[in-house]
Amino acid sequence: MQLFIDSADVAELRAVAASGLIDGVTTNPSLIAKSGRKMKDAIAEICSIIPGPVSAEAVATDMEGMLAEGRYLARIASNVVVKLPLTENGLRACRTLSDEGIRVNVTLCFSAVQALLAAKAGAYFISPFIGRLDDKGVDGMDLIRDIRRIYDNYGFATNILSASIRSVEHVRQAALAGSDCATLPPKTFAAMYKHELTDSGVEAFLKDWASTGQSIL
Numbered sequence: 001m002q003l004f005i006d007s008a009d010v011a012e013l014r015a016v017a018a019s020g021l022i023d024g025v026t027t028n029p030s031l032i033a034k035s036g037r038k039m040k041d042a043i044a045e046i047c048s049i050i051p052g053p054v055s056a057e058a059v060a061t062d063m064e065g066m067l068a069e070g071r072y073l074a075r076i077a078s079n080v081v082v083k084l085p086l087t088e089n090g091l092r093a094c095r096t097l098s099d100e101g102i103r104v105n106v107t108l109c110f111s112a113v114q115a116l117l118a119a120k121a122g123a124y125f126i127s128p129f130i131g132r133l134d135d136k137g138v139d140g141m142d143l144i145r146d147i148r149r150i151y152d153n154y155g156f157a158t159n160i161l162s163a164s165i166r167s168v169e170h171v172r173q174a175a176l177a178g179s180d181c182a183t184l185p186p187k188t189f190a191a192m193y194k195h196e197l198t199d200s201g202v203e204a205f206l207k208d209w210a211s212t213g214q215s216i217l
């Protein structure tokens, strides 16, 4: 499963990119606002840090506006993926941009039938929001499983990008459900390394090693 980072903070992204484990980045208007940067500059810098897909979201709600913003964003760098909301206009714009060879990430997906429509509109990524469904008392992971099954049933190539991930457990379940990618906040990515038995195991090995008085080099 590919791991993306959900952030527009370039310092944060440089730090996680050093792991060599990050396949892409997702941003949204809230994250751009939080960064305090001009969107074009932030996206250009992120694209230079991470060579994989970097999602940049359009904010227009009409189709012509989405097309204009999408084409503008796609020109910032060759690894930009245009993010559009799962609305009727968003899917019409998705069809047009996809036909032009621009990759589209259809975001704010909350149902399997929405995901079916996005695939039919040529979406490169579909972003089902797990955490926000969980917040409503619905098991967000059921949606990932449903989409996986539907896409496999009909051979849709659209990649499932599990979003609104809130925990390492979400990552585990998304991977088990066959999600192609997951986008995580940096702190959730950092938590993936962690296990108390790893920490106590290293501590015990080092203690025993010290008792030998040896050094490897």
Ligand code: E4P
Pocket: 006, 026, 027, 028, 107, 127, 129, 131, 132, 163, 164, 165, 183
């Ligand atoms: C993904 O593309 C979204 O930016 C993100 O995962 C939303 O997460 P949130 O529900 O925690 O805001």
